[in-house]
Amino acid sequence: MYDMSALYEAQSVQDAIELRLAHPDAQIIAGGTDVLVQMREGKRAGKALISIQKIDSMRGVSLDEEENLRIGSLTSFTHITNDPLIQRYINVLGEAVDMVGGPQIRNAGTIGGNTCNGVTSADSASTLHAWDALIEITGKNGIRRVPIHDFYLKAGTVDLKVEEGEIQTAILIPKASYDRTFGHYIKYAMRNAMDIATLGTSVNARLSPDKKTFERVRIAFGVAGPVPLRATRAEAFINDKEVTLSNIEAFGKMVLEDINPRDSWRASKAFRQHIAVESAKRCLMESVTLAGGEL
Amino acid sequence: MAKKQYQLVSCTINGKAVEQMVDVRASLTDLLRNDFRLTSVKKGCEVGECGACNVLIDGECFNSCLYLAVWAEGKHITTLEGLMGPNGELSDIQQAFMDETAIQCGFCIPGFIMTAVEILNRNRYYTDEELRKLLSGHLCRCTGYENIFKAVKKTMLRRLGRLDDPFLTT
Numbered sequence: 001m002y003d004m005s006a007l008y009e010a011q012s013v014q015d016a017i018e019l020r021l022a023h024p025d026a027q028i029i030a031g032g033t034d035v036l037v038q039m040r041e042g043k044r045a046g047k048a049l050i051s052i053q054k055i056d057s058m059r060g061v062s063l064d065e066e067e068n069l070r071i072g073s074l075t076s077f078t079h080i081t082n083d084p085l086i087q088r089y090i091n092v093l094g095e096a097v098d099m100v101g102g103p104q105i106r107n108a109g110t111i112g113g114n115t116c117n118g119v120t121s122a123d124s125a126s127t128l129h130a131w132d133a134l135i136e137i138t139g140k141n142g143i144r145r146v147p148i149h150d151f152y153l154k155a156g157t158v159d160l161k162v163e164e165g166e167i168q169t170a171i172l173i174p175k176a177s178y179d180r181t182f183g184h185y186i187k188y189a190m191r192n193a194m195d196i197a198t199l200g201t202s203v204n205a206r207l208s209p210d211k212k213t214f215e216r217v218r219i220a221f222g223v224a225g226p227v228p229l230r231a232t233r234a235e236a237f238i239n240d241k242e243v244t245l246s247n248i249e250a251f252g253k254m255v256l257e258d259i260n261p262r263d264s265w266r267a268s269k270a271f272r273q274h275i276a277v278e279s280a281k282r283c284l285m286e287s288v289t290l291a292g293g294e295l
Numbered sequence: 296m297a298k299k300q301y302q303l304v305s306c307t308i309n310g311k312a313v314e315q316m317v318d319v320r321a322s323l324t325d326l327l328r329n330d331f332r333l334t335s336v337k338k339g340c341e342v343g344e345c346g347a348c349n350v351l352i353d354g355e356c357f358n359s360c361l362y363l364a365v366w367a368e369g370k371h372i373t374t375l376e377g378l379m380g381p382n383g384e385l386s387d388i389q390q391a392f393m394d395e396t397a398i399q400c401g402f403c404i405p406g407f408i409m410t411a412v413e414i415l416n417r418n419r420y421y422t423d424e425e426l427r428k429l430l431s432g433h434l435c436r437c438t439g440y441e442n443i444f445k446a447v448k449k450t451m452l453r454r455l456g457r458l459d460d461p462f463l464t465t
Binding site for chain 2: 001002003004006007009032033036037040041051053054078101102103104105107108192193194
């Protein structure tokens, strides 16, 4: 038995909004792999829950009329990894979420829950930051879209307004973001399974048509700060530069100007900085290869 | 104290349609063990780390400890008990666990076998590395991982008809 005071089950998005307005103190629960664990630990003990698990319209991946990739917030990690649209347009996202927890957790856990938690170590978060994902939020006044960078307010807090009855309903990858773009993700952790990232690095690159120049490189880290963050100075440095190993080397070093990792029991700041530089280089080298470039 | 909240859940468990009133606070582990006496579903860590409570829900593996019983509405659930043949026979994967001595205390085994069932039902070949990753959601404290791996791999090879694979003689 879980120590919950009440359970409200939404059958539709509209239902969820009304329940949220009626019970502003209740916690939203999707896949349950975080909320139920926290409830067991006592952190959310005694709370009421609003379950959105049964809203099947919030599952699945599709292309909208503007060819943006639309990922329903309740899509499980396993279904993202196995989805043909994801494999075609943003394979790295499927690879990143395939490193969450273990197989059963990936069957239950959802990408919406992963991002609404607001934690910096979420395996989907750095890739979604690196691809300029848009968060679709639905509330009593309709739908609004927020860049994922603005969605993360601070560690553990995201931009969902309870008084507006808001829930996250989808994550969008704009066509301008995924077009001709290839990326790679490195999760550095002590174990391969059932572990939280010491550092997560996601890089993607679009090369010029002759594959000689970096047209657009984007890089984001998880666990390099209180929320996932982009290394904008390193990006500005490498864009429009030639595709060479020495430029990639310099790019790797540049990320230290952007990130601010902390000492924790998982790893020291110095070690996180070391793996940030190394991962940035390796991710970019892999992205170049995937984009058809040569080094 | 808050008012107690019950809900009627209709689902299929091991091929049989059932209806049960459940306390909304119950996990699927609670439902399967307490209401249906399906005690192959073990209570281990109860926080989704160990995989001992793993069951199939509509063909996919879930840790039933992190799944509310009310979410089972309309679902097809399979536990280890559901693998038994009409005359109590073991399935091929269960027999393989015995043949490989992939069992010591046995606590983790029902969960492992249900993950193996999900993998084997896809009827495709997996490399050793892929198989290890697919089995990585379970903890065995007797550390019998190697024999468990062999049991799953051998069953996969047999089902795919690769009977001359040298691994089957190891």
